[in-house]
Amino acid sequence: MAHEPGAIGIFDSGVGGLTVFREVAHRLPHESIIYLGDTARVPYGTKSPETVIRYAQSCARLLLQREVKLLVVACNTASAFALESLWDTLDVPVIGVIEPGARAALRRTESGRIGIIGTQGTVTSGAYEDILRQLMPEAVVHSRPCPLFVPLAEEGWVEGDVPLAIARSYLHDLLECAIDTLVLGCTHYPLLKRTIGQVAGPGISLVDSAEETADVVKETIAHLGMQSPEAEGRHTFLVTDAPESFGRVARHFLGRELHEVEWVDV
């Protein structure tokens, strides 16, 4: 097992978190990153809080064995359900995707009317609402699960009539609520940003939690003086199942296939 002490660990249920990986890698080229996709148990979005916590804990343990210095939970469902449990049990900083996304929404909104789209798990958890209402008690938050967006993104079927018709159907009620900001509360959704933006229209600002989370990771590393001394970071990709398929689907997320994906047992 190759160790890269001091890497940033990022995990997600599968490929979706690669949107976060991409933004972190872009901002922090000196940092090594170990990405773990829990493809044997993907998706998390339809599973219960207890199960998601169990899965997230086992992903975190695996990355800590590889001595990561900071952990990014690049999955909204895992952030919604498991962040507190990870904070309680781990002794490295743990950053989720929900708080950065929520804070960005508050910076952008003018009317205080915010829409959230995500998996069934994320929406049911009310995690975005909780943070938004803490920080802005007068915020009006509407949320909607969009289960078909994940398989659309994984198929790379992100533009054209079908994604557009699905997005119209999912966003219809949210748009009726006169939101001015829409949080893409699932790490797969940035792939559908153009289609979602086309349906939402120019008056609605889309928040991509991947970008926001990567900003927080960069700030945290700077604040804690954790910068890597290396000239160029190494990127390692681990999955719990089907490395070839992960490497292929990665194309939709990174613009290139990944050929060195390592299988690990959790």
Place this chain on the structure above:
Amino acid sequence: MAHEPGAIGIFDSGVGGLTVFREVAHRLPHESIIYLGDTARVPYGTKSPETVIRYAQSCARLLLQREVKLLVVACNTASAFALESLWDTLDVPVIGVIEPGARAALRRTESGRIGIIGTQGTVTSGAYEDILRQLMPEAVVHSRPCPLFVPLAEEGWVEGDVPLAIARSYLHDLLECAIDTLVLGCTHYPLLKRTIGQVAGPGISLVDSAEETADVVKETIAHLGMQSPEAEGRHTFLVTDAPESFGRVARHFLGRELHEVEWVDV
């Protein structure tokens, strides 16, 4: 733990196998049935053969602890990858959904040109092609994965413009191949039968493996003299995660919600 010695055990990765449950229960009202949905690890269709075999073995073990007399693998992906492994290790009859579906296709086809739709795993496995070519070497078989059909069925979004547009896109190439028979090679797909039939047109016969498999279960029980002595069978539903959600989604499959769904640990 309630035991029903001599029940029929049926397992699937989640709710899809309820299409098989429904047909078995309809044909065999005297038989008790224990249905297990492996909802903690659903879906199987995107996972590797090794992982699907491991999951199928643990589902089978759990049902055998409940003393089932016969096991139905109500999932095409698990039937494609795990049936031989289950035959090798279990000492009760094990019936999968692929051979019954393939045999039905051969009874129906006139031109020998058969289409198969299923999950990525089922299509990649070539399991239908293998059986079809064994039984009818001159058969021309075309297959196509349809990943969005599963989330559509689970959402109950089975008719209207969106499912129709998705079905048109998925079936386009198959229809170009002049097939006269189309196997719904995933236990979720019978829910989309009307939409698929609308796209396929009246000249193509749709094979619902749920019905075909239930016929084989009925015949096997009769041949082996395994009939239940009870007046009325009991139905037990077990899941490995999120029983309430399973009970709700069951409505799309059975026409009613299930209120007594028991959580089990695999």
